Amino acid sequence: MSTPLKNKVALITGGSNGIGRAIAERLGRDGATVATTYARDEAAAKETVDGIENNGGRAFALQLELGQPDDATRLWDAFDAAGADYVPDGKLDILIHNAAAGSFAPLSDLTGENYDRVFAVNVRAPFFITQAALPRLRDGGRVINISSLAATLATPETIAYSASKGALDAFTLSLAKGLGPRGITVNSVSPGIILTRNHTRLMENPEAAAQEAKRVALGRLGQPEDVADLVAFLASDDSRWVTGQVIDATGGTAI
Known part of the structure; x- marks a missing residue:
């Protein structure tokens, strides 16, 4: 099995x-030692960790x-405490800001x-988590921000969320510079509708899902793996010449 991230350490919020x-x-x-944060769902976090370890990962x-x-400050203190046996030097290679409100x-x-x-x-959490991570992040590392199509598509009903994701994209550009x-690359990934628990309504209503899928050039709604595979590319050495970009991961929604 290919392990392009062997000996790398990644932190993913949410x-x-x-x-x-x-x-x-x-x-x-892909071989990385993976740290994940969670807010309240300890059982789901344990399932994630167990699943990775059961497949031979850390x-x-x-x-x-x-x-x-x-x-x-609390995040990095918790990282050092929980990761003492996994990341004894406290360093990391890949920082992914995924958690969102x-x-x-x-x-x-x-x-x-x-x-x-x-x-x-x-916005604020990614800013200051990254600031505190600068001494930990190894040269040649990766920062990946999970943005949203809402940042560039007019969505009055989510105006605060949309504005926050626009701010995250601006942060991506300046941080990349x-x-x-x-040698650290910084990019945003911008998903459209992805069938997660945030879209239970669509998963339970095939007609509504079919209507939304009509807006997508590729003819279906997204799965979490569609985004994860793109993030894996950005985390790997194959993406070494890509930085400061907001990369569409919507399947061609509303084009």
Whole structure:
């Protein structure tokens, strides 16, 4: 079995379910030691770790609620504690910002509390987690941000979420320039509709899913593995000449 990420260490925020879990499993199969964060679903996090280890990989999980004061400091403290037997030097090669908070309110109904929560998780956390990671991240490493089609497609009903993902894409561009001299690439992956628990309505309603699929050039809705495989490419040496990009992973939605 090919292991292009052998001896690499990856951290994925929100890695216990959906896209994050698919990414964790794929990077584990590719040979990386995988750390995942989870907010509350300890059972799902354990399933993710067990699945990677049962396939011969190495993984560990750490509990962390993003969007809270000092979450960056607490994340790396938890990483060192949980990963003492896996990553004794505390270094890493791949940092993936996947955890996100949603918002389903138009501007007229949006509260300050909801806005602050979305930006704290989707923008502030990646900023300061990355800042604190700079001494840990090895030269030639990877930072990968999971963005959204909502950043570039008008979606008034998710205006705060959309704006936060637009900010994350801007962060990607500037960070790529800043970390370029160290050989670290920084890219965003922009999924469309992916059939995870966030889209239970579509998974339970084939007619509604078929209607949404009509907007997709490839004629179907996405699966978590569709995103994970792209992330695996960006995490590998094959992507060494790609940086500062927002890469569409929508199957050609709304083109």
